[in-house]
Amino acid sequence: xxxxxxxxxxxxxxxxxxxxxxxxxxxxxxxxxxxxxxxxxxxxxxxxxxxxxxxxxxxxxxxxxxxxxxxxxxxxxxxxxxxxxxxxxxxxxxxxxxxxxxxxxxxxxxxxxxxxxxxxxxxxxxxxxxxxxxxxxxxxxxxxxxxxxxxxxxxxxxxxxxxxxxxxxxxxxxxxxxxxxxxxxxxxxxxxxxxxxxxxxxxxxxxxxxxxxxxxxxxxxxxxxxxxxxxxxxxxxxxxxxxxxxxxxxxxxxxxxxxxxxxxxxxxxxxxxxxxxxxxxxxxxxxxx
Numbered sequence: 001x002x003x004x005x006x007x008x009x010x011x012x013x014x015x016x017x018x019x020x021x022x023x024x025x026x027x028x029x030x031x032x033x034x035x036x037x038x039x040x041x042x043x044x045x046x047x048x049x050x051x052x053x054x055x056x057x058x059x060x061x062x063x064x065x066x067x068x069x070x071x072x073x074x075x076x077x078x079x080x081x082x083x084x085x086x087x088x089x090x091x092x093x094x095x096x097x098x099x100x101x102x103x104x105x106x107x108x109x110x111x112x113x114x115x116x117x118x119x120x121x122x123x124x125x126x127x128x129x130x131x132x133x134x135x136x137x138x139x140x141x142x143x144x145x146x147x148x149x150x151x152x153x154x155x156x157x158x159x160x161x162x163x164x165x166x167x168x169x170x171x172x173x174x175x176x177x178x179x180x181x182x183x184x185x186x187x188x189x190x191x192x193x194x195x196x197x198x199x200x201x202x203x204x205x206x207x208x209x210x211x212x213x214x215x216x217x218x219x220x221x222x223x224x225x226x227x228x229x230x231x232x233x234x235x236x237x238x239x240x241x242x243x244x245x246x247x248x249x250x251x252x253x254x255x256x257x258x259x260x261x262x263x264x265x266x267x268x269x270x271x272x273x274x275x276x277x278x279x280x281x282x283x284x285x286x287x288x289x
Contacts (some may be wrong), residue, residue, distance in 0.1 A: 005061075005128075005130040015221060016198075018221050020021075020155055022024075023025040029115050031188050031240045032180065033170065041169070044267060047240060048254075048257050048262050048263045049263075049264045049265075049266050050166060050178055050179050050180050050230065050263075051075040051076060051077070051177065051178075051179040051180070052072070052075070052076050052179060052181070052182060052265060052266055052267075053074075053075060053076075053080060053082060053179055053180065053181045053212075053227070054074050054075070054076045055071065055072075055073055055225045055227055056068045056069065056072045056073075056074060056215050056225070057068055057070065057224055057225055057228070058110065058144055058223075058224070064079070065077065067079070068081065069084070069085050069227045070085070070225060071085030071086060071214045071215075072084055072085050073085075073089060073214055075177065075179055075214070076266070077232065080174060081172075081173060081174075081175070082169065082173070082174045082177075083172045083212075083214075085214050085225075086213055086214060086215065087213065087266055088171070088211040088212070088213055088232075088233065088234050089169065089171060089209075089213070090169075090171040090209060090211055090232055090234055090235040091168065091169055091170060091207065091209065091210055091212055092167055092170055092205050092206070092208070092209050092210070092239060092243070093165050093166075093167040093170045093198065093210070094165075094166045094167050094168060094178070094199055094205070094207050094210060094250050094251050095165070095166040095205070095206070095250075095251055095254040095255060095258070095259070096163070096164065096165055096166075096198075096205060097120060097164050097258055098120065098122075098161065098163060098180075098261075099118060099119070099120050099161075099162040099164055099265065100118065100119050100120075100124065100126045100127050100130045100159070100160070100161055100162070100164065101118040101159070101160050101162060101184075102115070102116040102118070102126060102157055102159050102160075103115060103116065103157065103158040103159075103160060103267075104116045104140070104156070104157065105140050105147075105155035105156055105157065108140075110166075111201050115267060116157065116260065116266050120258070120261070122233070124142040126159060127161075129159040130159045130160055130161040131153075131161060135159065136158065136159050136160070137156045137157065137158055137159070137254060138156065138157050138159075138218070139155070139156060139157070140155040140156060140157050142152065154168040158185075160184045160185050161188065162182050162184040162185060162265065163183040163184065163192070163194075163195065163264055164180055164181075164183075164192035164275055165180065165181045165183075165191075165194070166178065166179070166263070167179070168247070168255055169235065170235060171211065171235070172225060177202075178250075179182075180186060180265055181212070181227065182265050182267070186217070186219075186224055186226070187227065189225055190226050190227055190229070191230055192231065193228070194210070194229040197210065197229055197230070197231070198210075201238075202287045204244075204248070204251075205251070206239070206247040206248055206250070206251040207239050207244050207247070208237065208238060208239070209235055209236060209237055209238060209239060210229045210230065210231065210232055210233055211229065211231070211234065211235075212227050212228070212229055213227070213228055213229050213230070213231045214226070214227050214230050215227075220258060227230070227256065252266070259277070
């Protein structure tokens with residue numbers, strides 16, 4: 001009788017290598033590289049939710065403040081660094097649209113969606129609320145009853161005009177990323193100034209290139225970080241002929257998607273509650289870009 005203790009069978013080296021390779025989602029298996037037929041992706045183009053630029057504020061979560069400095073510009077939802085505080089970010093705007101949103105009360109963010117209502121219809125009654133300083137907030141009601149917080153104060157809805165830009169990042173670790181910058185509330189004036197810079201070029205929107213930088217803003221004793229656009233010092237002010245043709249094609253694609261309501265700006269958190277509202281902007285003219 002063989003009483004010799006059996007040793008565990010070791011995995012062959014090649015098996016381990018295959019297992020490790022299978023975790024790399026960028027390596028498409030050979031049998032899929034020439035696939036023909038249905039993919040299940042045919043309808044996904046109807047739901048466009050690009051990443052959004054976000055400026056790290058002093059009110060940010062501890063998690064963000066451990067990873068980034070106040071004033072850094074990052075992309076969400078991936079939370080990857082796009083450019084450090086105050087440094088230039090070269091960008092190419094592709095498409096602009098205005099949007100009007102009603103934000104749910106911040107204190108109720110864990111029990112309801114961030115955005116209660118949104119529209120791109122310039123004739124919607126919400127537009128007047130967003131542009132009138134006396135109508136930008138209203139009491140949150142359920143069944144006609146004002147909802148109160150723990151101190152007896154009413155929960156408030158906020159009505160905000162958003163100036164949205166879809167653009168391509170041309171510099172930094174995220175170069176090549178197509179994402180959105182949404183200028184609203186405290187950032188609204190920065191968006192208005194960006195609109196004016198673009199119109200001064202007197203060329204199609206998607207022919208231009210600019211720089212973004214974060215900077216500190218102050219108003220009424222409050223301080224926060226904004227994002228300012230300027231003519232570029234680190235790159236050309238206009239696209240090359242080849243780039244222009246490519247961006248025109250993308251612009252037309254996004255214009256069609258917007259007309260069908262297929263572009264969604266993902267606002268993952270409420271706007272800062274301690275900064276000033278933006279002023280009225282002539283988005284009707286800007287929307288002609």
